Amino acid sequence: MIRPVILRPMALRPATLGLVALAVLVLVLPLVISNSFYLDLVIRIAINAIIVLGLNLLIGFAGQISFGHAGFLGIGAYASAVLPTHFGWPPLLALIAGAAAAAALAAVMAWPIFRLKGHYLAMATLGLGIILNLIFRNEASYTGGPDGMAVPAMELFGLQLSRDRQWYWVIAALLLVSVWASLNIIDSPFGRALRALHGSDVAARVVGVDIARYKMAIFVMSATFASIMGSITAHYVGFVTPNIADFFHSVELVTMVVVGGMASVFGSLLGAVLLTILPQALATFEGWETVAFGAILILCMIFMPRGLLPTLAARLGSLRFAVARLRAGRSAGESDS
Amino acid sequence: MMARTSTAPATPVLSVRDLSINFGGVRAVQNVSFDIASGCIYSVIGPNGAGKTTLFNLITGVYVPTAGEILLDGQPVQGQPPHRLARRGVARTFQNLQVCLNMTALENVMVGAHLRLDRNVLKAAFRWPSLRRADQALHQEAAELMRFVGLEHALEARADAMSYGALKRLEIARALAMKPRLLFLDEPAAGLNPRETLEIDELIRKVAVSGVTVVLVEHDMKMVMSLSDRILVLDYGKKLAEGTAAEIRQDPAVIAAYLGAGAAGETP
Ligand SMILES: Nc1ncnc2c1ncn2[C@@H]1O[C@H](COP(=O)(O)OP(=O)(O)OP(=O)(O)O)[C@@H](O)[C@H]1O
Ligand SMILES: [Mg+2]
Numbered sequence: 287m288i289r290p291v292i293l294r295p296m297a298l299r300p301a302t303l304g305l306v307a308l309a310v311l312v313l314v315l316p317l318v319i320s321n322s323f324y325l326d327l328v329i330r331i332a333i334n335a336i337i338v339l340g341l342n343l344l345i346g347f348a349g350q351i352s353f354g355h356a357g358f359l360g361i362g363a364y365a366s367a368v369l370p371t372h373f374g375w376p377p378l379l380a381l382i383a384g385a386a387a388a389a390a391l392a393a394v395m396a397w398p399i400f401r402l403k404g405h406y407l408a409m410a411t412l413g414l415g416i417i418l419n420l421i422f423r424n425e426a427s428y429t430g431g432p433d434g435m436a437v438p439a440m441e442l443f444g445l446q447l448s449r450d451r452q453w454y455w456v457i458a459a460l461l462l463v464s465v466w467a468s469l470n471i472i473d474s475p476f477g478r479a480l481r482a483l484h485g486s487d488v489a490a491r492v493v494g495v496d497i498a499r500y501k502m503a504i505f506v507m508s509a510t511f512a513s514i515m516g517s518i519t520a521h522y523v524g525f526v527t528p529n530i531a532d533f534f535h536s537v538e539l540v541t542m543v544v545v546g547g548m549a550s551v552f553g554s555l556l557g558a559v560l561l562t563i564l565p566q567a568l569a570t571f572e573g574w575e576t577v578a579f580g581a582i583l584i585l586c587m588i589f590m591p592r593g594l595l596p597t598l599a600a601r602l603g604s605l606r607f608a609v610a611r612l613r614a615g616r617s618a619g620e621s622d623s
Numbered sequence: 624m625m626a627r628t629s630t631a632p633a634t635p636v637l638s639v640r641d642l643s644i645n646f647g648g649v650r651a652v653q654n655v656s657f658d659i660a661s662g663c664i665y666s667v668i669g670p671n672g673a674g675k676t677t678l679f680n681l682i683t684g685v686y687v688p689t690a691g692e693i694l695l696d697g698q699p700v701q702g703q704p705p706h707r708l709a710r711r712g713v714a715r716t717f718q719n720l721q722v723c724l725n726m727t728a729l730e731n732v733m734v735g736a737h738l739r740l741d742r743n744v745l746k747a748a749f750r751w752p753s754l755r756r757a758d759q760a761l762h763q764e765a766a767e768l769m770r771f772v773g774l775e776h777a778l779e780a781r782a783d784a785m786s787y788g789a790l791k792r793l794e795i796a797r798a799l800a801m802k803p804r805l806l807f808l809d810e811p812a813a814g815l816n817p818r819e820t821l822e823i824d825e826l827i828r829k830v831a832v833s834g835v836t837v838v839l840v841e842h843d844m845k846m847v848m849s850l851s852d853r854i855l856v857l858d859y860g861k862k863l864a865e866g867t868a869a870e871i872r873q874d875p876a877v878i879a880a881y882l883g884a885g886a887a888g889e890t891p
Contacts, residue, residue, distance in 0.1 A: 496704075
């Protein structure tokens, strides 16, 4: 009774199915949505989803917490606002410069931290976020201070991105590529090393994983990613304020990871959808959003520590298992688990 | 059956010289020295708290020694981090299981092959063909290893759904995926029933026959005595005796220590 080959055919893997479903959804949505309010909402959900995918690689898969990711978004956003406005840089170059700055900052910060044990990253990123936010607020001559500043339109190969429909397709494509790339990464030697150091750091070390390097790599990657998405957000909205780098924004992003499901790619999408819509729904209770997010984070940690999607999947899995058991009757063989 | 060489002709794979470590006031390992010849099964025994696991932690780089030398093929390696030692063919399992429960059983084994793989993240993100091919080959190889350690029924299992005994074997499979030259097994048969213990015994023989030098910590004396080419006895962090199974069995110091420790059921 030895099962010979264990590879499941590509087409049947849940991840592949999810990706195809997402692609279909992305193609169909603009046909269904005529209202520009909803199109804008969908675009902002997608932007958040992309950021959360990167953050989940760091938090959910590698087990490292960042409470300053909004700071990296801010770096990208302000690079895209300040460099073209005050220094005449082309937008694409400004985006790249922002990403490089975020990567360098993340690397410089992470280098000493990952040589220590413990949750210093959470604290250090918290501090970094606060400092960046203060800089954006106070350097008013460049950033416009608390009131923010306008961001010139994005140009790609001489083409200006201005209408929501164009933005939709750019961001939808980015989202699909990001989901695909995330799925590929977690199922690769690099991704397994990340998950292993989360599962047991000593086990990872003795099989040869230089864990400090891997933590650093994923932190720098997710910071770079956040900066790029910060730039894109700034261009899309056409305006940037220091709120983008706010501590609350960082908490929002972490909440999306936790609620959707740590270490779950599609959970990240779900988290982004729910928690981007929520503030809209709570718009009448202005000021209470922060409380709502905090409460959701806490409740989720208590009742669904694995997050929404993994919990649902497990429920569904055990249901299916039970049904299969019933159907199979007593014909089942080995049960060693 | 077992080759009992009286004198080691070549450089030993591993030499330990006056190795010591203190934890605050606890001198967990004190001035321990020994040599391990290539290709043998070498056991480390001793009562609870004797320092066996600490010795493994020192040799595999998990702890940094307070004093002493560790020579791999004659080159000093003390103080090097575990991932460096892994590159030199040192593999191990853990007494307190260290399995990644956030991964499948097969993925745990695949992680063992970390150093042999292309770890480039960009190639991974875009499904670089050579990387995918290597990964699929590794899938098969990891499955082979799981069969080798008797886990053929768990090929698709999640690690967190496996029994204790299965996880012990999984750690061995992961270590073997490193293609090690030196394999440290810390109590591989602890908590296993007699049938499972016998299977582990056979497994260790198979591994040794394949050319891997095995260093074993185990409380099951029957297993240790029948398997080992040489045995090191530790007591309170110190080397009490070293020799073949026959020599150890008759050593008065060893007998005294074991009787003194009141190790029930353990008859050296
Ligand atoms: N990290 C540590 N910090 C402080 N003390 C330690 C540490 N590791 C081990 N010790 C101490 O060192 C001594 C040896 O422990 P060790 O785990 O090596 O024993 P052992 O021979 O493996 O015992 P067992 O047979 O119970 O596994 C014990 O007194 C233990 O408390
Ligand atoms: Mg021990």
